[in-house]
Amino acid sequence: MAIVLGPHQYGKAEVRVVAVDRSSARHTLVDLNVSSSLRGDFTAAHTVGDNSHVLTTDSQKNTVFAFARDGVGTPEEFGLRLARHFAGSYAWITGARVAVESYGWERIPVGGRPHDHAFRQHGGEVRTAVVTVDGNDAYVLAGLTDLVVLKTTGSEFWGFPRDRYTTLAETHDRILATAVTARWRYDTGAEPDWDATFAGVRAALLETFATTHSRALQQSLYAMGEAVLERFPDIAEIRMSMPNRHHFLQDLSAFGLDNPDVVYHADDRPYGLIEGTVMRDDVASAELAWQGTPGFC
Amino acid sequence: MAIVLGPHQYGKAEVRVVAVDRSSARHTLVDLNVSSSLRGDFTAAHTVGDNSHVLTTDSQKNTVFAFARDGVGTPEEFGLRLARHFAGSYAWITGARVAVESYGWERIPVGGRPHDHAFRQHGGEVRTAVVTVDGNDAYVLAGLTDLVVLKTTGSEFWGFPRDRYTTLAETHDRILATAVTARWRYDTGAEPDWDATFAGVRAALLETFATTHSRALQQSLYAMGEAVLERFPDIAEIRMSMPNRHHFLQDLSAFGLDNPDVVYHADDRPYGLIEGTVMRDDVASAELAWQGTPGFC
Amino acid sequence: MAIVLGPHQYGKAEVRVVAVDRSSARHTLVDLNVSSSLRGDFTAAHTVGDNSHVLTTDSQKNTVFAFARDGVGTPEEFGLRLARHFAGSYAWITGARVAVESYGWERIPVGGRPHDHAFRQHGGEVRTAVVTVDGNDAYVLAGLTDLVVLKTTGSEFWGFPRDRYTTLAETHDRILATAVTARWRYDTGAEPDWDATFAGVRAALLETFATTHSRALQQSLYAMGEAVLERFPDIAEIRMSMPNRHHFLQDLSAFGLDNPDVVYHADDRPYGLIEGTVMRDDVASAELAWQGTPGFC
């Protein structure tokens, strides 16, 4: 028996690059958080501190900034460009993963018209892209995090098994709230209109959450994923993580008050956590695409 | 010389109450985080553990939920109602402070129309209200936090003194970005349309940030405060805290690239922090209104 | 009526300076987060964007690093040195506030002996100092935050008034837990052994929390402050903020189980918040020392 180095990777995390396009008076802005990881043969660095194979994380950072000089484009495109560059830079580097968070900005309205160079940042929700290049293969996961949604009705929860540890009452009308994290994988080689598809997926998630009469958060999750796959044939699978942000009806009877579904307490912890994949049954799995991406898989 | 109890207060922090109005099919929603503090004579609890004067923090929480049963209204109104109740509840309670954070939700669009009972939460920016009641006096601070704004041009910084520790270059065109926290105090007794005034102040802050050609973040701050006071005669003073979210032009010359104001690095720390008050010169100060509210004052 | 600039200040926040003393093989380390604010006449920067009075926040940062070259000493000393420098740097600067957070490190034990140059960081608890210089006057607040403590017994809560909104049961034995933030003000001109006094105050807070049989968190707070003032004559007052980290006994009866003070649920929100001052009755107040320091006062 010997002790050996197993799977490993390294890179530069959270490069905060902002790029401005001033080619017209109507400026545009991209605001990204870029993390890169390299895969390949870096054994000597681990076992004897020999760095001759180590493309430094500082150089990875420099590359992110240098590549932004010529325009960034969509998060997916920027990720592809960087991951292909890193994976092809040295013989011993076999692959790269580039994860991008994109923060949204909208123009400040002045006198009813969007301003040319002044912006307000959207808070909360973040657009994401994770690109993995392995040799000649490239995988693209698009996604979003922290899309917080709530329905004040149209949600039930009943029919579950009852045993010694079950105290929950059944309900036929409750608040349903969650913070959606979704990541969807495009077919290998697909080159869709990344921005339009992102917007379309986001709309499908929102609309389906709103219009699905839900008997379980699982049902909402599945319906949302199914709507995405139905609308976008380029998407092979979608994975979602949806914490159940519990809103408990507050008992006011001690104060001589009823509470006809009016007053709720929003709880922090614990929370239900529903995680699932919706996929096409004819699509090969691609675990490499998901490696290193936090999630249930 | 003796050791004595000095200023003190206590209360329940962060009661997360959500109230739904289902009086029509088009539901509405308020989502609040309420913190209360009581002031008065609570000496015996401190010195001998005698709780006969202690309106418990648990009861304060119960009161928040009970009061929400009859409708919440605006954050300012809910704060006034609660603070007056607490301040008047026992002879030894002389005052109360109620702080409210309000989280915004918008209707999810479905088929181009806002849905009746499905919502998406705004992230980031939060509306605030702080109400202080002292005997018969009531003070109202409205406000907002984390309004993140950025200009890609129209910002300069030069003409500052240079000494041994000065290395900063002058600039005639830079990115200016900040996360605005603002709190404004209404005249005592004012009962404006709270929602309309909030919206108007927010618009004034945004528009003035956008349109002010800025030679210092201090200048933007003052112009923003001045615009608010000019538009809203009910407002006596406004205090703002504006961290300077530095965006540094990245030097790409080592890679043989120029950088004509295209690629920036967004830095976390350290950051400039600009804090200031804009006020009417004929208005009496009201330090009690600000007591316990984080800020520079 | 005119609109005017009211109180204002500005500075550089969160300069993360680490200084190493290598004068012997046994290295030592200070790890600080320094924030400075300047006060004085900066009106022209606000009203017309004239920066001729603005000692830039970038220069403030540079000064922090430059001053660390000659040794940092205690947080209180470093704050005094910086604040006096800033307050005396230009005629129009009348005062400065320097706030320091100090992160603790301990030597890693190797073979039972503390290592010369390898360290482990204490998490959580942070030592603080806030120095305010105003003309020739200097004020020093020492302190700590996030000192989390808990007693499994020796805590009661009963004898409080009961009214319509009271549902809380009385208890003669509960868990008491809190995260102490304390700041104490030294007498003007005092130059104690800053490190020894800090350690002594911290010990007094811990021991008194442990040994006080508590009928209210207020009683614990007061006893802790009193113990500090009794032991350290140089300290004029101490202010404490102590959130009540509720641990609720979990009802297990639905599962056929008793719960004789064994199983608790630790709740996040809401929480009680107890804030108070313990002071000497012959000491003049010094509100300037506290200006800009988050707290209840």
Next chain:
Amino acid sequence: MAIVLGPHQYGKAEVRVVAVDRSSARHTLVDLNVSSSLRGDFTAAHTVGDNSHVLTTDSQKNTVFAFARDGVGTPEEFGLRLARHFAGSYAWITGARVAVESYGWERIPVGGRPHDHAFRQHGGEVRTAVVTVDGNDAYVLAGLTDLVVLKTTGSEFWGFPRDRYTTLAETHDRILATAVTARWRYDTGAEPDWDATFAGVRAALLETFATTHSRALQQSLYAMGEAVLERFPDIAEIRMSMPNRHHFLQDLSAFGLDNPDVVYHADDRPYGLIEGTVMRDDVASAELAWQGTPGFC
């Protein structure tokens, strides 16, 4: 082609259970954050909202509290007990994952002696355990997060390839700092002294970090993992994630000062991120043990 449900799981996250042992006057305390996930056939809940297979997340929470009534023991034991219970509770449930965070408390010293029932919480560092049960198989990952360590010398970084995007200077003496997250997998069926092994692994990590003369953070990581496997034959593999907390020497030359490795700036972002596995070469992989645990693999 059809759209189908892929891998999925659900459970209750972040149950904050605190258990006190009062069987002697010298109380003890365990303070846990428990998250459970169930795996099996929950298709109907997703596709048609039929909850007849859904052991509710509320019941999972209840089970955690009920099981704590009889004593919690180590995080690994509590996780095994819960995961085996959940996996065996219904025919359609094939597996369970239970993740535990354990927060450390130490006795407050009073008069030089540890107090019987008053405690101070360690901050920062957290002990973790992840137990996965799949049918009759059980996997145990022990671990820790946020173990923050730093060396003021004994760290070099040179010999890396230089290309167009390389600007980093070589160094033969730098500060090396990281926040260790480590998870180690025990051999299937191993039942070591969980507490003693945890303490031993932690000591091995700390000592090896301290005593390894490091030419790359990768080298430190590998040496740390190797030391753990050498000392503990029950451990099959260890995975570590180590962000490089950069401390950059500050250039003081503009102020006429040298900086002989004295003054550093601690940077937040970006940061290097080194991730790797150290394993025995004769051990079968066990990817199921790692499923759902954030990490690089």
